[in-house]
Amino acid sequence: MAKAAERVERVMVVARKDWRDSVNGRFLLFQFSDKEGPLKGVFWQPTEEIDREVQVNDVVRIKGEMKPYQGAYELHVASIVKLNEKEYDVTQFVPVSSEKTDDVFGELLGIVSSVDNEHIRKLLEGIFADEEFKRSFLKAPAARVWHHSYIGGLAQHVRDMTLLALRAAEVYREVDRDLLIAGVLVHDLGKVQELEVTNRIDYSDSGRLLGHIMLGVEFLDERMRAIPGFPAELKLKLKHMILSHHGTLEHGSPIVPMTIEAMLLHYIDNLDAQARGTLQALDKETGRFGKWTEYVKLLDRFIYRGDAAREAESKKGM
Amino acid sequence: MAKAAERVERVMVVARKDWRDSVNGRFLLFQFSDKEGPLKGVFWQPTEEIDREVQVNDVVRIKGEMKPYQGAYELHVASIVKLNEKEYDVTQFVPVSSEKTDDVFGELLGIVSSVDNEHIRKLLEGIFADEEFKRSFLKAPAARVWHHSYIGGLAQHVRDMTLLALRAAEVYREVDRDLLIAGVLVHDLGKVQELEVTNRIDYSDSGRLLGHIMLGVEFLDERMRAIPGFPAELKLKLKHMILSHHGTLEHGSPIVPMTIEAMLLHYIDNLDAQARGTLQALDKETGRFGKWTEYVKLLDRFIYRGDAAREAESKKGM
């Protein structure tokens, strides 16, 4: 927390911007925010130009001085400048995976190279060897909120799913292992386009209007058409897996899973999403609830952390 | 109904085929069907070859003689030959629209030529001028069962929807008339691939695994990419209209309508499907129910035809 009368220079997001009347004329009242929380700012000499240029959700560099007001502090803004995407560090605003994304990517490449089916391997190698794809893939989260909602989340989600899929392919030996692995690796690629990571994670226009399922099929289709002699049957099965991976119509798949591999893909996806989302909820600093997490809206429940005291007693007898 | 001892030669569909034991050895018991209804057939000298070749749902040419059995007649099959798609007339098995499909197509061409937006008109002209497209489009039904479930049904569905859409564009003047018309004309083109019309209407493999929404977007996307300079914004809006035209996720759209034109497309589609389906139910020969249709499963209700007697009385006072 900044001290009184301290001069500050910070890069923050504009959360609100309102014109207010004071006895000395109109001024702009700001609410800024970054990971540390919100900050109130007043700008006593606003110009029309600044009002036009600086909008809610913009990232700005603000300079000014902290002053006390009604027992709290607020920032008296001296200057405010809008920054473009290259002028600030996105990780200042959006959380980042706790794993090194390069390591995760390496694991994925290992799995790709383990694929026997030449058509599938060629397809996957084509995708994962593309440097531009890699950059945007590793930046992507797996969801706007809920599970893996951080930079690198998509890669982690896919890696964890492959580990589960490999085990499933051992347990259910009738399954086409390579097809299942391919389905896992490509099922969410539409999210790279659906979600934009600026100073927050949000939907792109095409993300909202078409959705990641459609965008993913389009992406994959283009890749498959680029490979001469890519088998029609395989095309059909892979597209079906992307289309159906949400499992039911109510959850946004236009088609339900109708192959054993598509069924497995859906259940593995669901398992990983729910497990990771629950772990993220458990991971949040224990607030006033202690043994329980706060209410988790997307699960419509509290999650039990356990009772440390009772737990300790449990261990005693061992 | 064929008479006793009559020699018959008919082209029918194999509805069932079962091996049965008789005191004289094994024989094949058939159930054949065509528009006139079912026909029982017995084949006393079956061969392995015929059993392999003739399968349920095949169209066959059967020759034989009608003989009485337990008070009814059955066909004693002398010869049975499987026919391929070109050897029989599909309209012998599948109902056909009561309107001339060429007239309907002409109306659609007229609407296409009324489009002002050059990009849209070029797109539509490209599609509708294609002779192969025309052939398969005019053969397609709009659904397997329920509404417009006959040859030419898709064209009729689309034509009726354009009439409603033109009125809607007058009533709601803020609407982009050309975009709405385009949406109506292309929204169900995926059905040409989704449904196969052989001796019955059924789903194709890709129809079941991908669905007409996905197939429609793919079809349109290919057409739009083939037009140099086709605007990105228009592409986005048209794809969104196809994707969302079922209105809700539960009904198979992966995305809900989010433009006014997509909203209208959905409601007009729904109106025409339900109205035509209801009219088809009313149109069936009145059986033992008279004032009411038989129970209409897809609507989960009976439809009231009206009481002719009371109706007559109504007219008297006029």
Add this chain to the structure above:
Amino acid sequence: MAKAAERVERVMVVARKDWRDSVNGRFLLFQFSDKEGPLKGVFWQPTEEIDREVQVNDVVRIKGEMKPYQGAYELHVASIVKLNEKEYDVTQFVPVSSEKTDDVFGELLGIVSSVDNEHIRKLLEGIFADEEFKRSFLKAPAARVWHHSYIGGLAQHVRDMTLLALRAAEVYREVDRDLLIAGVLVHDLGKVQELEVTNRIDYSDSGRLLGHIMLGVEFLDERMRAIPGFPAELKLKLKHMILSHHGTLEHGSPIVPMTIEAMLLHYIDNLDAQARGTLQALDKETGRFGKWTEYVKLLDRFIYRGDAAREAESKKGM
């Protein structure tokens, strides 16, 4: 926005009224509102009488002076007087249709006179020629919130539906055009009683306890009984149309549509309600969202206005 120290006299609605303690004794803290927004007011010399007389949701004439407080302004109330319905202009608080209601009514009369069926025409003429009916009908909105939620909205809703219904009667020639038109014209008459327009649109007691469907059937029944020899069959069909026009039980119809005219009425009603509601959402001043409307709660989605920049680019190639 009123200036400091300005003397004001305004007619506003009481949005909140609370007793507060100050170091100088108890006072009344008001929140007033009109179309321009909220206004804070303090009344330093409250009387028991005024507290009893002036209640939340009342319309009042307030006089007083604007004074600065904590950087903003508030109204120091000098006098406050409750007004009855005739002492203020309802359109000061409730939005009004952008169309002239007399023109809309004229269009409706034209449609009434086009009806061939004498029983139906007599019924409709009886209703629409009644001056008292006309007055309350033209004041009525079509809904409390969502679509046509303004004075004159009901008439506009019915007029737009007749335009769609006339087209539907052309497309589906088996339909009884006069019956369909009659259904459209009377289906929502219960809303005249269900909704009260005072300084806001709200439900009447009978509106909440009986609902507009029941009220509408009662209204119509009385009219039909007043016509000697009105046919029983027609009575039955018209009542059925009102009862079933919400389409499903979940949406408040005790009976689902079971005639083709009742089916069409429902789908046309739905189409117009959703289309107009969406257009109203699009019509709101574009706030911080630009290409998208704000979140539309009743549709559970954002509506896409389009991207002006991309749109412009689309037009270039033409």
Add this chain to the structure above:
Amino acid sequence: MAKAAERVERVMVVARKDWRDSVNGRFLLFQFSDKEGPLKGVFWQPTEEIDREVQVNDVVRIKGEMKPYQGAYELHVASIVKLNEKEYDVTQFVPVSSEKTDDVFGELLGIVSSVDNEHIRKLLEGIFADEEFKRSFLKAPAARVWHHSYIGGLAQHVRDMTLLALRAAEVYREVDRDLLIAGVLVHDLGKVQELEVTNRIDYSDSGRLLGHIMLGVEFLDERMRAIPGFPAELKLKLKHMILSHHGTLEHGSPIVPMTIEAMLLHYIDNLDAQARGTLQALDKETGRFGKWTEYVKLLDRFIYRGDAAREAESKKGM
């Protein structure tokens, strides 16, 4: 079961009627039915006139002779005559309450006379003193299938509900006892018109198109208007109770219960319907299931009768 070669004369319902071909020409194959079960009949000399006159669901007097056929018996019809409603006894086909309906009606009159509120008592006395009403009320079932689906069922349903309602009025002393009793007595009167009891229980046309809730409100409204000075508030509350007694929109009430009396009416109605329906299911002769009833479709479950052996053991220790 009739014996072979026995001459029979019976009054039965026509369940099916089909033309069949035999080596001796066309004949009519009938399926008749009454409480004793189905009976097959053949009519070797059918006339066009008889085919026109005798329809499925008609009650007919048939004379003929029982003859063996394929190891079973069938009736060779000599004559068949259609009967009108007065020529046969409805109780031959439709089950009848096990209680004397006059006794039940007497109990209801006793409850009516216990009502203190003069307006309510006058209303109820007017209804229940009407001889024509009494006749049709006592004949009515409370439902087509499920609970109280027999002649006299409606009266029994209402009587049982009043007993529960009187107790509820003691337990919840804030409740308006007379209003609750009135609601119970009139809530289902629309069923008298909704259901027709001929040789079976079925919906009337107005029953299907308007439903018993609407018909009940109309019936009551007419009665209330006939009483000079019947209070508006009471009218509103009673109509609301009929309208809302199904409890939710999904179950066919256009309005949910919004008074404590309407709430109680709904829950008491539900309790009695489910309890009686369950008792009827338990009452059916124990078939092959013994401890359990057969599957009860309307409850989607089996009902447990109990294990007589285990039960006996339970009693031993006492």
Add this chain to the structure above:
Amino acid sequence: MAKAAERVERVMVVARKDWRDSVNGRFLLFQFSDKEGPLKGVFWQPTEEIDREVQVNDVVRIKGEMKPYQGAYELHVASIVKLNEKEYDVTQFVPVSSEKTDDVFGELLGIVSSVDNEHIRKLLEGIFADEEFKRSFLKAPAARVWHHSYIGGLAQHVRDMTLLALRAAEVYREVDRDLLIAGVLVHDLGKVQELEVTNRIDYSDSGRLLGHIMLGVEFLDERMRAIPGFPAELKLKLKHMILSHHGTLEHGSPIVPMTIEAMLLHYIDNLDAQARGTLQALDKETGRFGKWTEYVKLLDRFIYRGDAAREAESKKGM
């Protein structure tokens, strides 16, 4: 409301506790609450120890002085001490039934002694004669919010249900009266463990993780096992009643009711819960709505109190 400069000593709950910065250093800003409402408190000399000891939801004894701030009053805290459960009176924070719980318990004992079946009577006597059980049973509410959400609520809920059940056993004579009574008396005993009454009603850990249905079956099972020779059939039926008393899976019963007594238990439970909940909503002081209660969230509706004016007019004619 405390006056300015008044010295106060109160026992209240800590609703919020936040560190704030002021120009004089950090302080603790409290929100306290009791039945009279919220109270703001500032603690200028906070210690680490107090911050650790006093948590949100704790009950504390606070001493201090009321001082004016921005036109309102706040408590300047001089000392704050956390109290344990025995140091304060729970009824200061949680509402209490308006009936004497000893009287209610007496009524329940009377019903227990009326049971004929010796096994059942022995079971119930064993439970209700237990002093520790009695104490916790009489303290328990029947729900956290909604119906009977006050101390003594569970006992009242059970007593009212027995009155209804006794009537039901008269109306449906096939029912096992003693079994039904037993079911009513034990169905919610799991709530004694599920809900904790401290300074508020909340779920216990086992209440959340196991639920009152499971806890109730466990409690009963232990009691039944303690009775030598308790019949297996009766055990099965009683456990089934507890398990199924919510009526459907969606409402938390793992099994639906499959005996007539379990069916009745469910419907009687539902009736009493909804009736009492509605009466509680009606009982709240009439606020700005007058004829209607405020919106009742758990019923998703307003409840109509009636129109006193219209009501009065109703009574006139009598």
Add this chain to the structure above:
Amino acid sequence: MAKAAERVERVMVVARKDWRDSVNGRFLLFQFSDKEGPLKGVFWQPTEEIDREVQVNDVVRIKGEMKPYQGAYELHVASIVKLNEKEYDVTQFVPVSSEKTDDVFGELLGIVSSVDNEHIRKLLEGIFADEEFKRSFLKAPAARVWHHSYIGGLAQHVRDMTLLALRAAEVYREVDRDLLIAGVLVHDLGKVQELEVTNRIDYSDSGRLLGHIMLGVEFLDERMRAIPGFPAELKLKLKHMILSHHGTLEHGSPIVPMTIEAMLLHYIDNLDAQARGTLQALDKETGRFGKWTEYVKLLDRFIYRGDAAREAESKKGM
């Protein structure tokens, strides 16, 4: 298929039993069945005693002779004797797992011994070392129909789930591996009591009235109470896992999963049930559908086996 005039002696189940009239008096018409399918039987000299003794669903030893009738064969029963459970081999009627159950059990013992937590290991060892438990556990299916619906199915279901759970415990390192394994091993133990395997798989009385979730908790609770010093916290968590493993209330869990281990248990259970059910559907002999399975009712879909021809073509390019 038995030949004509062949003398047969078979052990079969009675599927139907009906009295019929013939010209030679009453006889019993049977429908028998075993794995080979149905068989019609006639018993010309039935006795009252046999009618009483032999019931539908009984297993009987029948002797008799095959005779032709209407072109088919039927069994003329000479003697029929009811068998008790020990007199026939259950595997003659109920399918058996394709895996050796002893091998599967061995794998489970290996997993038990890998558990570190002493309390958990002691609990599991106690259960799995019990010979009587082993016998009934290895006989149990995992469901009446759908997945693992064969003898040994439960053991296989649990074994496959442990393999998936071990992988999940590697992927989600925060998870308590021993607790998760324990949950998997015990979650369905209630099915041993819920399902009875006689000549078919069916529910026991307690299975229907209490359900396997309740029965499972009871079973486990007894085991845990038998271990001195078994920790309360662990008890709570394990019971919670059994109670919540169906994931949602609608699927029969009275409580939703609220620990990460309970969440994982549910998703792994679901994955294995759906995967195995789908594989069983795929495994059925390909009938007339070829590329597709027959309609799978419990999944409400067809499952795609793939197109062998297209598949072959896919492999060519490799």
